[in-house]
Amino acid sequence: xxxxxxxxxxxxxxxxxxxxxxxxxxxxxxxxxxxxxxxxxxxxxxxxxxxxxxxxxxxxxxxxxxxxxxxxxxxxxxxxxxxxxxxxxxxxxxxxxxxxxx
Numbered sequence: 001x002x003x004x005x006x007x008x009x010x011x012x013x014x015x016x017x018x019x020x021x022x023x024x025x026x027x028x029x030x031x032x033x034x035x036x037x038x039x040x041x042x043x044x045x046x047x048x049x050x051x052x053x054x055x056x057x058x059x060x061x062x063x064x065x066x067x068x069x070x071x072x073x074x075x076x077x078x079x080x081x082x083x084x085x086x087x088x089x090x091x092x093x094x095x096x097x098x099x100x101x102x
Contacts, residue, residue, distance in 0.1 A: 045079060046078060050074070
């Protein structure tokens with residue numbers, strides 16, 4: 001019976017991730033009328049950053065609440081930087097040329 005609340009939290013968390021990915025695909029398809037599967041790399045970078053920071057902090061006996069706050073901050077930074085890099089390396093050069101592929 002102790003496992004039920006944890007499994008409910010796990011299911012809601014995973015469902016939230018799936019919902020965010022689906023909303024991203026829907027927004028891109030609604031604007032461009034084509035699917036863009038570039039979201040996967042951004043989510044994977046966030047996952048790897050979370051795993052890396054958690055493994056570093058748990059080895060130093062940092063409380064989980066503090067680790068969670070730091071992990072959230074690191075994920076925001078990593079995903080923001082990777083999104084900015086993706087924009088500057090792919091979208092920005094296309095916008096300067098004045099021709100968008102169709």
